Amino acid sequence: MKLITEDTIRHMLRRKELYDGAQFELNQPSLLTPSAQSFLREHHITVLHNLKNTLAEPAESLSVQKVSAVVSKHFLKKEALLECQHLANLLYFPDFEEETFTAEWWLYFEQQQRWLANFSTQSTKPSFSQETINVPTSSVVIPRTKRRRWLFVSGELEYQIAKILYVMAKEETKEASQVFSVWSEELLKVIRSAKNE
Known part of the structure; x- marks a missing residue:
């Protein structure tokens, strides 16, 4: 290793x-x-x-x-690929310090990014597999000092997910849209369940 x-x-x-x-x-x-x-x-x-x-x-x-070098091999079209990459970048939570989330939650968000990367690089009909994503047993707790920042970031995540679904519908990739929709609903449930300190 x-x-x-x-x-x-x-x-x-x-x-x-x-x-x-x-x-x-x-x-x-x-x-x-x-x-x-x-x-x-x-x-x-x-x-x-x-x-x-x-x-x-x-x-x-x-x-x-590089994403641009392999776009032609993907099931998704270029615009949807770029929007998925943007969503993966949002899941880095760049405005939050390491201490904001536990290691378990950082790992969860990394698993979500990995799922997005795998979904984006598929060249055949995508499939949904939630098996590899382990939702932590503890809730996300947002410190009071970061509440407004969390509201903004969670709003951006919801907006980006809606935008990807819109792009997929426009590009007529129904199978991909259904798979992405199921995955994103699970992610949004977790994001919305965040508690304030």
Whole structure:
């Protein structure tokens, strides 16, 4: 298993192997340190776990995949892909410090981002699988000092989800729209259940 630290990520950014807002593809079992995960969130870099390619591609263990380079292979059209990427970026909650949510909740939001990335990169009819997303047993508790910020961010999430559903309806991708709708309803239930401190 490969250990990836914040220094590894910073080094890749300096060498222009990775960019803000890009996708970071892991082709072998890897462990990201908490500081590396935090750094990736701050730079809106999505982590993709692509372990099925490890036997086929032994040359590179880490690579960056740009959305625009693979758009033609996707089930979704470009506009929906871009809107899904924007939603994934919102789930980084860049306005909130690490202490705002527990580690369990940060992991939950990362799982949601991973689901979105997998959904966006499918080249065949998408399917819904909630098995890999574990909803924490504790509620999201929003500190009183961050209540207004939370109201804004949760509103932005709802708006972005509605926009994606609208784009999908316009692009006539009914199957994708149904799968996305089921996933987003589950996410919105959790977001709406947040409690104030």
